Amino acid sequence: MENGAAPTAKPVIVAIDGPSGTGKSSTSKAVAAQLGLSYLDTGAQYRAITWWMVHNGIDLADPTAVAAVAGKPEIVSGTDPSAPTITVDGVDVAAPIRTQEVTSRVSAVSAVPEVRTRITELQRSLAAGAERGIVVEGRDIGTTVLPDADLKVFLTASPEARAARRSGELKGADLHATREALVKRDAADSSRKTSPLAKADDAVEVDTTELTLAQVIECVVTLVEEKRAAK
Numbered sequence: 001m002e003n004g005a006a007p008t009a010k011p012v013i014v015a016i017d018g019p020s021g022t023g024k025s026s027t028s029k030a031v032a033a034q035l036g037l038s039y040l041d042t043g044a045q046y047r048a049i050t051w052w053m054v055h056n057g058i059d060l061a062d063p064t065a066v067a068a069v070a071g072k073p074e075i076v077s078g079t080d081p082s083a084p085t086i087t088v089d090g091v092d093v094a095a096p097i098r099t100q101e102v103t104s105r106v107s108a109v110s111a112v113p114e115v116r117t118r119i120t121e122l123q124r125s126l127a128a129g130a131e132r133g134i135v136v137e138g139r140d141i142g143t144t145v146l147p148d149a150d151l152k153v154f155l156t157a158s159p160e161a162r163a164a165r166r167s168g169e170l171k172g173a174d175l176h177a178t179r180e181a182l183v184k185r186d187a188a189d190s191s192r193k194t195s196p197l198a199k200a201d202d203a204v205e206v207d208t209t210e211l212t213l214a215q216v217i218e219c220v221v222t223l224v225e226e227k228r229a230a231k
């Protein structure tokens with residue numbers, strides 16, 4: 001090796017998909033931080049474009065109107081797992097994209113093919129630029145965005161466990177209402193025509209219902225290390 005430098009490890013690409021509240025964000029951030037990889041929350045990108053549409057008074061019930069402006073907002077994602085960021089036209093939208101207003105509308109916007117094409121391009125370009133590799137979490141990463149990922153994980157959990165986790169986050173939120181909203185969003189995301197929420201045939205499925213977050217993180221880190229060793 002020239003100058004005695006250690007051989008550079010090949011970048012590793014990890015796709016983590018699954019419905020809401022299965023632990024994708026928490027797991028992906030921790031795995032990326034532990035392994036020195038970049039991290040991309042693709043749900044935040046769909047939330048950001050939805051926020052921009054709401055902010056600009058676009059009629060979200062009209063897919064043609066949404067498609068017509070899909071290329072307008074500039075969405076920038078920071079991929080450091082210890083401090084992920086998201087801006088739209090230079091505005092920090094990390095907080096406003098988590099409001100109920102955005103959460104209840106994001107499935108309608110993310111179902112529009114022109115929106116998906118635009119956001120998918122951004123995701124592929126960020127993944128290609130990640131020098132050490134990246135953990136990308138979402139709904140269609142293993143099936144559509146990065147079908148050649150080194151490792152694909154599909155997280156699941158019972159609707160009850162997922163609702164309990166979510167209402168724990170949204171202080172005071174009604175458990176039943178949270179469960180209903182979550183199941184409704186999953187149904188919309190799974191039934192859309194373009195790139196629905198789905199497990200890739202070659203994804204490892206991990207049911208997190210009875211696992212602690214630490215156990216899920218350990219399981220995924222082990223899977224990544226096995227793949228890395230085999231590269």
Ligand SMILES: Nc1ncnc2c1ncn2[C@@H]1O[C@H](COP(=O)(O)OP(=O)(O)O)[C@@H](O)[C@H]1O
Pocket residue numbers: 018019020021022023024025026027165166169208211212213214216
């Ligand atoms: N295995 C787990 N057990 C208990 N709580 C969890 C587990 N995984 C994640 N959580 C918690 O559930 C909530 C939702 O997790 P998150 O990672 O945001 O899920 P997702 O990205 O799939 O929507 C967070 O508050 C997180 O700390």
Ligand SMILES: Nc1ccn([C@@H]2O[C@H](COP(=O)(O)OP(=O)(O)O)[C@@H](O)[C@H]2O)c(=O)n1
Pocket residue numbers: 019020021042043044046047106107108110111137138139140141185189
């Ligand atoms: N790869 C992805 C990621 C998210 N999404 C959309 O974005 C929404 C928000 O995703 P999210 O990951 O922030 O959702 P939560 O897991 O935080 O509830 C989803 O309900 C989908 O409509 C998508 O269509 N494709």
